[in-house]
Amino acid sequence: QVQLVESGGGVVQPGRSLRLSCAASGFTLGSYAMDWVRQAPGGGLEWLAVISDDGSHEYYADSVKGRFTISRDNAKDTFYLHMNDLRAEDTAIYYCTRDLWFGQGDAFDIWGQGTRVTVSS
């Protein structure tokens, strides 16, 4: 079935880096834009980044611009979030999502189960 599975979360010290992965199954990853969204403990959803279906365009939230990089490998049906210079405020559950264009607007129609990132010394 259509599914996204995140991996790569864990506990990391401030200032260090981490790479999250999101593996797609049940659909052709290369046909869709993909996004990352996070949720801090007890908090709301925060959109982080989007990458176009062919990887040629990216866009970031101001809160992570310059520190996080989204990328993809369509041949592996996987996309990534590279996180540098991690801070305590980056502690959150990170979700990958499929960005589906419906014709007039887009929305996140498929979500992974989330992977937890804790930034702590």
Next chain:
Amino acid sequence: QSALTQPASVSGSPGQSITISCTGTSSAVGNHNLVSWYQQHPGKAPKLIIYEGSKRPSGVSNRFSGSESGNTASLTISGLQAEDEADYYCCLNAGRITFAVFGGGTTLTVL
């Protein structure tokens, strides 16, 4: 980037209807079919329930409906059921391969 404001909480009794508002700082919220809504139960991933302001994905109950007017999008849940108790988020997708922003979320309590 537009900010989206939702009430922190709403409540209703089984069988009643409730409406959650989502007010933006720009007219993009109310008039351009750019708003989607998500339901999130505790410990679970969000689920898309409304897209393009008022459309339901396949499999979503017709008790959920969306509308837009002015700078405000709204989610209405009719015939409240216990299973509707969850957090609800609006989201403005500004366009293809550009920013998106979520509202702060609304906790629905079914009394």
